[in-house]
């Protein structure tokens with residue numbers, strides 16, 4: 001096997017999805033702990049704080065207890081290389097979260113045992129469903145009282161429409177939490193509070209029949225547990241690798257992230273069963289991870305990570321081949337060859353310069369605004385990966401400048417910030433307005449803050465009569481021109497120069513569509 005095949009086969013690239021407060025950050029810390037990436041839990045929060053210090057606008061995130069940025073953490077575990085892509089977790093999350101999910105091969109869903117399936121989890125699951133992303137589930141906070149485990153499985157099955165296969169099963173809960181049983185291996189892992197920074201190998205028994213288990217649990221609890229397990233195994237599904245890989249079944253684990261309990265069982269199972277990189281679709285053909293030529297796509301842009309350098313980093317997911325520092329690849333949007341120098345990798349310990357990277361890995365490419373979300377890079381052959389959508393924004397505001405002389409900076413700032421993908425920027429054909437669209441209201445505050453902080457522009461955002469946006473496409477040039485003339489008042493160009501219809505009301509949109517049957521009104525635009 002070539003080194004590309006070997007390296008690709010051992011990559012496990014995933015994201016954790018959860019409703020805020022379910023324990024995503026805590027679980028991330030524990031996974032990094034097992035990955036040897038950090039010595040002590042707490043370091044992720046420490047890293048967060050350190051990063052906050054490097055960039056002022058992040059103070060806004062901190063103030064609001066949100067994380068607008070997301071990062072990539074790589075660590076080795078049991079011969080595998082795990083890439084964990086963080087998803088932004090703020091209440092007002094937007095498209096950038098969705099797009100991170102296009103760059104992973106599987107996901108891990110964290111659920112709070114007391115709260116069950118929450119609204120954000122439902123949304124995120126819908127996105128995973130679009131690509132049949134395989135999902136594992138961790139039910140967290142077992143050290144607290146919560147819903148009965150059987151009810152939780154029912155809830156996941158009925159609300160999220162996915163079959164559950166419990167892999168571990170809790171012994172008690174809250175004050176009475178005694179451990180978990182591994183339903184596949186039969187092992188019993190007992191819970192010892194206060195050992196949350198270490199691996200808990202000393203409390204593992206090979207099976208329920210081990211005399212040590214009866215000794216620790218007592219006969220009454222043990223027989224209650226046996227009855228329960230019988231019930232569970234009758235009522236639930238056994239783990240089926242094919243169903244999991246098809247996104248039809250989710251293996252379920254129970255534990256307590258903060259107590260580091262049940263986490264290692266999850267990680268061991270994850271690296272064994274979670275999928276390595278799969279082939280991905282482009283406009284011309286499917287690209288397999290084991291192909292020797294490099295290819296990848298950009299799913300996220302982050303500007304000004306380092307305010308001293310005003311740099312921007314494009315996050316590229318590698319889909320095939322091998323990346324080596326300084327190599328050249330063709331950028332599909334421009335058709336030009338670009339040298340990929342100064343790429344960053346994201347070892348959990350720190351950002352560092354990479355020499356090589358493989359399918360499943362994410363590299364960060366420094367640039368000065370020449371790379372956009374959705375761009376593909378490839379060696380030898382032009383390729384354009386599909387499926388990285390731009391969603392029509394749901395909220396619109398007009399930018400208003402305090403100092404009219406700063407118009408140029410405002411335009412530049414809005415255009416650059418919209419390249420990061422959280423907001424979209426529109427210029428009406430018939431006016432000098434600058435209109436910003438977003439999926440959540442918080443984005444407007446973030447943009448106003450960053451305009452001031454990074455571009456020295458004092459702008460506010462005011463209401464504007466726009467209900468929704470549709471990208472316009474029409475193969476018939478004459479009909480398109482006609483449409484343009486008749487609807488000029490409602491037409492704008494987006495940051496990429498594409499024609500967009502900004503409808504003042506839904507009714508107006510309906511009418512416009514009826515009057516122009518030859519024109520397509522698209523609710524998403526694939527980055528092209």
Ligand code: GDP
Nearest residue numbers: 020021022023024025026140141256257258259
């Ligand atoms: P996130 O918003 O999903 O990243 O959640 P965090 O990891 O920040 O956790 C939210 C809160 O739940 C924090 O106060 C954690 O300390 C707490 N927490 C996380 N895991 C557990 C757990 O297993 N048990 C209990 N009791 N609390 C937990």
